[in-house]
Amino acid sequence: MKSGAVDIALIGSLAVLWLTAGLIADGLPASATAAALHRRATLLTGVIAAGTAMLVAVPLVNLGRPGPEPAGTAIVLVCVPVAVVLTVGVRRLARVRRGAAALATAPLAPIPPGLTAGAAHPLIVVPTQVAGLAAVAGLPIAAGVIDVSTALLVAVVGGVAGLVAVAIAIRHGVRHSRLSVGAIAPIKRRPKQLVP
8 A cells, every 4th residue: 555545545534433433522502311321422522532543553554654644644634623622521521421321220211401501511522623624624744645844734734723723613602502501590491471
């Protein structure tokens, strides 16, 4: 297998894992029962572990090859969001998983609003989705289509990535805020009064 094909396979696998993690994280608050939330949170933890292992594997595979490799350059884009996932997101995800496990013994138990809001926390969802998008952005670099030696290209990619990250963060921040209101003060609707 040629060097370029190896780089594309490595970064492609990394992108698939982190995009999968982002999709699972996005669906956490949509779980209907505590058991379903526990299953999704456990699956997300496994996919994050696999994505982190793949991130570590990329430089190890390139270690024996001479010269700079595009895959090594491409993973730099993924390192920051993965660091946020590992330092902050995994801890919050563990809280959600433990909370769901405590309620999972009753299979049809509804999820408390606080647990749903915790599952929708932006620090769980946003870094995983940004890591997936960063890995996808690294594919053209790994393929050798984009030369990252120019400062202008790095600035443009950084600016676009920053705007995408802000848009994702706003979306999930609004969703988390909406779900948090229900956890703090559940709002009950009054029944409609019939007009005589």
